[in-house]
Every structure is written in structure tokens, then in C-alpha cells.
Amino acid sequence: MKNYDARQLAHAALQIADAGRDLAVRGWTPATSSNFSVRLDDAHAAITISGRDKGNLGADDVMVVDLHGKAVDTDARPSAETLLHTQIYARYADAGAVLHTHSHNQTVASRLWAKAGAIRFEGWELLKAISGTPTHETVIILPVFPNTQDMPALVKQVDAYIDSGTPLHGYLIDGHGIYTWGRDMAETRRHLEAFEFLLACELDLRRLNR
Numbered sequence: 001m002k003n004y005d006a007r008q009l010a011h012a013a014l015q016i017a018d019a020g021r022d023l024a025v026r027g028w029t030p031a032t033s034s035n036f037s038v039r040l041d042d043a044h045a046a047i048t049i050s051g052r053d054k055g056n057l058g059a060d061d062v063m064v065v066d067l068h069g070k071a072v073d074t075d076a077r078p079s080a081e082t083l084l085h086t087q088i089y090a091r092y093a094d095a096g097a098v099l100h101t102h103s104h105n106q107t108v109a110s111r112l113w114a115k116a117g118a119i120r121f122e123g124w125e126l127l128k129a130i131s132g133t134p135t136h137e138t139v140i141i142l143p144v145f146p147n148t149q150d151m152p153a154l155v156k157q158v159d160a161y162i163d164s165g166t167p168l169h170g171y172l173i174d175g176h177g178i179y180t181w182g183r184d185m186a187e188t189r190r191h192l193e194a195f196e197f198l199l200a201c202e203l204d205l206r207r208l209n210r
């Protein structure tokens, strides 16, 4: 017997496919990169199957994992980065969706700010698109973690950052891409779009030497 709600899974798969189509059209998911998930309940998430074309997802491209990243009711292989998704659901009880993309801006910025270890956004009106940010007179830090294929090692770094108490709304991985999340898919898409815009602004200022 399934211990998650199949209707919820079907709805999550639709949300994931819809997000994937939109993000691919924007060019943020090149060459099967990126992965997406939606929380189903306290113990399960729906997540993209590894290696699929993220711009052309259907219900068969989404599977269920438990919050330890283990496949549930299927032999399919979940995203190679599943542990980064389940970590967010485990650490943030109100997280309802996680998006990871590889846009050009995200990837270039991750390299430029890797040494500094973070990008500091301050004074941008669009910061208000990040939930809990009532004014542009705010600082939001987007950390940059070194890339590795060793997911437990990456999870450890993110855990240490969360444990430090600095608010975390998303992060970059060096030479790789971005992770962000929200209470539901709509909020998560807004956060992703806001970070992409802010990164583009910071990159332009760099190009202009400002």
C-alpha cells in the first residue's frame, strides 16, 4: 500500500512539468541539467528522475522519494542531487518546493563570487520578491559552495551554513547553478526569478566596473 497520496503526486508532477517547460524556454535548464521537487507530506517528496529533459517532463519523469532521498515504490533513479532537495524539506518545515537550475547568469556568477564565498544583495527593489523582505533596505546573502559530486559532503556544508543561523533563501554551487525554495511552487518560482534578475544586475555592474 502506498503511504503517500497518489493524487498529490499527480498534482506535484503537473506543477513540476509546468515549471520545467517555463524554465527551459528561458534557457535555464541546458542539456538535461536542473532538477525540481515538491513536498508531498512530512515524509515524502516528488522529484524529477535523473537525466530527463527538464523542458519536456511528464508524469513518468517524476517519482517519489522519502526524506532520506530513498526511492519509494519504484526502481527509477531519482535526481543525482536528491539529497540537496530532501535536506531543505528536512531543515525547513515550511518548504514546499525546491528548484535547481543552471542558467548562464547563475553559472558565471557562481565562478565570479566563489572566492568571496557569497554574493551580497543590498538596496535592490526586487529583494522584496523574496518572502519576508518588506523593504529594499535589506541585505540578502546568497552563499556559494564549492562544487562536488559527493552529495553528502555538499549537504554537510549547507547544514553547517544553516546551523550558523544566517538566513538562507538559496545558494549557488561553484561552476554549477542555483538552489532555491519556497512554501509552494509559485513562491519558489518567484524566488528563482528574483535571484536570476539580481544576479544579472550584479553581473552587469561588474561588467561596467561599478
Ligand SMILES: CSC[C@@H](O)[C@@H](O)C(=O)COP(=O)(O)O
Binding pocket: 031, 032, 033, 034, 035, 048, 049, 050, 051, 052, 078, 079, 080, 081, 100
Ligand atoms: C547534465 S549535467 C547536470 C547534472 O550533473 C546535474 O547537475 C543536474 O542538474 C541534473 O542532474 P539530474 O540527475 O538529472 O537531476
Ligand SMILES: [Zn+2]
Binding pocket: 033, 034, 035, 081, 100, 101, 102, 176, 177
Ligand atoms: Zn545541477
